[in-house]
Amino acid sequence: MNTEFSLANPSDTTVRKALYLDLAEYHQNDIDTFEFSNWAIDRVTNLHQAKSHMEHYPYLVGMVYLSNLTPEQHEQIITIINSDYTRSWIALIEHRDLLDSQFRRLIYENFYDYFTLPLKDNFRFLKTVLGHAYGIAYLRAIEHDAAEEYTEYSEMVGASNKIRQVFDGIRKVAGVDAPVLISGDTGTGKEMVARAIHQRSDRAEGPFIAVNCGALPDTLIHAELFGFEKGAFTGAYKQKIGKIEAAQGGTIFLDEIGDLPLELQVYLLRFLEESTIERLGGNDSHHVNARIIAASHVNLEEAVDQGHFREDLFYRLNVLNIHVPSLAERFEDIELLAYYFFRKFSDEYGLNAQGFTRKALMAMNSHPWPGNIREMINRIRRALVMTENRLITPADLGLDLGYTPVDVVSLDEARQKAEEVAIKSTLHYAHNNISKTAKMLGISRVTLYRLIDKYGLK
Numbered sequence: 001m002n003t004e005f006s007l008a009n010p011s012d013t014t015v016r017k018a019l020y021l022d023l024a025e026y027h028q029n030d031i032d033t034f035e036f037s038n039w040a041i042d043r044v045t046n047l048h049q050a051k052s053h054m055e056h057y058p059y060l061v062g063m064v065y066l067s068n069l070t071p072e073q074h075e076q077i078i079t080i081i082n083s084d085y086t087r088s089w090i091a092l093i094e095h096r097d098l099l100d101s102q103f104r105r106l107i108y109e110n111f112y113d114y115f116t117l118p119l120k121d122n123f124r125f126l127k128t129v130l131g132h133a134y135g136i137a138y139l140r141a142i143e144h145d146a147a148e149e150y151t152e153y154s155e156m157v158g159a160s161n162k163i164r165q166v167f168d169g170i171r172k173v174a175g176v177d178a179p180v181l182i183s184g185d186t187g188t189g190k191e192m193v194a195r196a197i198h199q200r201s202d203r204a205e206g207p208f209i210a211v212n213c214g215a216l217p218d219t220l221i222h223a224e225l226f227g228f229e230k231g232a233f234t235g236a237y238k239q240k241i242g243k244i245e246a247a248q249g250g251t252i253f254l255d256e257i258g259d260l261p262l263e264l265q266v267y268l269l270r271f272l273e274e275s276t277i278e279r280l281g282g283n284d285s286h287h288v289n290a291r292i293i294a295a296s297h298v299n300l301e302e303a304v305d306q307g308h309f310r311e312d313l314f315y316r317l318n319v320l321n322i323h324v325p326s327l328a329e330r331f332e333d334i335e336l337l338a339y340y341f342f343r344k345f346s347d348e349y350g351l352n353a354q355g356f357t358r359k360a361l362m363a364m365n366s367h368p369w370p371g372n373i374r375e376m377i378n379r380i381r382r383a384l385v386m387t388e389n390r391l392i393t394p395a396d397l398g399l400d401l402g403y404t405p406v407d408v409v410s411l412d413e414a415r416q417k418a419e420e421v422a423i424k425s426t427l428h429y430a431h432n433n434i435s436k437t438a439k440m441l442g443i444s445r446v447t448l449y450r451l452i453d454k455y456g457l458k
Contacts, residue, residue, distance in 0.1 A: 015040050016134055019062040021050050021077065026068050028094055029117035036127065047076055054080075059087060060137035061130060066107070067094040067117075074106060078390065081110055082355035085339050086141045088112040088133035090126070109357045109391060112136070112431075136431045156192050157340045158333035162325040166193060169322040174200035179272065181257075181317045182295040184324030187374030190295040191255060193324055198251040203291060206250025211243045214259035222264055223280050232281025244277055247290035257294040257317065258303050265310045272316040292317070327369040327376065331424055334364050337373065341380045342392075351384050356392045363394035366425045420455045423448070427457065 020031075020043040041063075044050045053059070064077055081089045091114035097103045098116070107114050112133045115126050156163075173180050174197050182190045191210060198208045216224055223232075227242030244252050254260070260268065271277050272292065276285040294317045303309035327334065338356065346353065356364075369375055383396035394400065422441065430436040438448040 016061075016131075017042065017057065017059055018130065018134075019044065019050070019053055019059045020065075021062060021080065022065045023047075023073050023077065024065055024068040027065070028068070029119075030065075031063075031092065031117075031119065031123075039127075039130070047080065050080055054083070058084075058141075060141060061088045061090070061134045063090045063092055063130075064111075065093075066091045066103075066114075067097050075390070078106075078110055079354055082391075085335075085355065086137055088137040090114065090129060090133060092117055109359075132433075136433075156189065156196060157337050158330055159336060160330040160332040162330040163333055166322060166324060170196050170200065173197060173320040173322065175202070176320065177202070177291055178319045179291070179317050180293045180320045180322065181300070182293065182322050182324060183299075184295070184297065185326045185372055186297045187372035188324040188326055189373050190297075190324050191253060193322060194251070194253040194293045194295065197293060198253075198291075201251070201291070203250050206290075207247055208251050208253065209243050209247040209290075210253040210255060212255045214256035218261050221261070222267070225264070226267060226277050226279055228280035229282040232279070236281065239279070242277070242279065244271060244290060245279075245286060245288050248288055249290070251291045251293055254292065254294045256296060258296040258298040258300055258309060262308070262310065265313050269310065269313045269316060272313070327372045331365070331428075334369075334376075335361060335428070337376060338364055338380065341377055342384070345381055345384050349384060353384055353387055353392055354390055357389075357394075360392050360394050360397060360399075362425055362428075363397065363399040365428045366421050367399050419451065420457075423451055423455065424457065427452075 015038055017040045018036075020041050022043055022045055042053055042057075042059075044053055062081070064081065066074070066077070069077070081087070089111050091107050091111045093103075093107070093114055093116055095116040113129050115122060115129075119126060156167075158164075170193060180194075180197060182193050184190050194210070195208060198204060211225065213221065223240070223242065225242050225244055227240050227245055228236050230236055230239045254268075267277070271288065274285075275289065276287050278285055300309055300314050300318070304311045304314050327337075338361070342353075342355070345351075364376075371378070379397045379399070380392075382398070383392045387393070387396040389396065423437075426437050426440050430440060434445055434448060438445045441448065443451075
């Protein structure tokens with residue numbers, strides 16, 4: 001068994017490897033008589049062999065003989081094929097099994113495609129589909145590797161162009177010791193961006209202190225940020241350093257900076273200009289070497305225009321800036337994030353759910369995610385704890401496949417939105433296969449290309 005692996009381009013003519021999982025003791029038909037040219041098929045007949053092979057070689061594609069098995073063996077197979085969502089699987093079945101609705105559901109929820117035996121003249125189509133599945137899995141593996149780049153530093157996962165722009169921004173600003181302003185909707189992961197900047201900067205060995213300016217009462221936020229001297233107010237029995245001073249040598253992250261009261265903004269401005277602070281109740285200035293990263297879900301330029309935020313402070317904070325896109329803007333990352341959080345919380349909770357149904361993935365792809373990543377985390381956590389299913393369903397997630405917008409819009413706008421969502425969801429479900437997507441939507445390939453261009457889908 002080859003234990004070394006590198007992703008080969010699927011268009012290469014080199015031999016590609018596939019795993020064939022065959023647990024059945026009896027076969028009405030088999031594929032042994034067919035020659036898989038340019039393929040090396042590793043056949044395994046028990047779960048131990050399957051696990052051992054997959055540990056030693058990361059197969060991109062596999063086949064499963066799914067007929068003449070017990071329900072327990074079906075469960076074991078589903079566990080195997082859901083252990084790595086980047087791998088594509090093709091089912092080989094006897095035609096009679098298609099009469100069973102449970103069997104049909106097993107196929108469409110878990111497999112890339114299926115073929116009925118005996119293959120006869122369909123063998124060439126099996127080889128073609130095997131190649132397509134290999135190509136899709138190859139792309140998915142590339143995207144997965146790209147998405148894992150920042151997981152070492154934080155829970156930032158994604159491979160879309162939007163999130164890659166964020167990653168590029170983090171690289172650029174991390175090495176420059178200047179204030180950073182992070183914008184984005186609530187729940188998009190602005191603190192994770194701040195942590196990634198800190199962990200890649202020269203201050204990584206220093207502390208990272210996070211303060212939510214919107215969560216502290218006005219009467220406490222001054223003392224929390226700048227500290228206080230003994231006797232500064234009733235109950236101040238001893239001196240206490242503030243959050244900014246505690247970030248000495250590191251980074252202070254001020255979340256929801258737009259909620260900072262105007263009277264305190266002048267003190268923060270002084271710190272940015274002079275790197276000094278005065279504790280509440282004291283007269284001495286204290287030098288603090290800390291980098292400020294601020295974040296806000298509100299538009300600070302508009303807040304300046306409305307007189308809610310100091311213009312001079314805004315320009316001091318907005319030296320470097322990064323915008324974190326909403327989850328709806330980074331549509332391509334939804335499945336990557338869903339499986340990342342599924343694995344994370346499954347390991348933490350020790351639960352037995354094995355993945356998502358196809359309908360659950362479609363529901364997540366079509367959901368607008370107003371709460372962004374925070375909402376996704378909550379839904380997946382709840383689903384893992386509450387589900388009684390082997391695979392998480394849309395109902396477990398509290399999602400409906402047919403999302404209806406709440407805002408009142410014109411009929412034409414509603415049609416266009418529904419059309420865009422339908423195209424996005426179907427493209428994702430069909431793994432960006434244009435022919436399959438067009439067929440599922442009941443339109444021509446030319447029409448589909450025109451609509452992809454109309455809505456700016458890549």
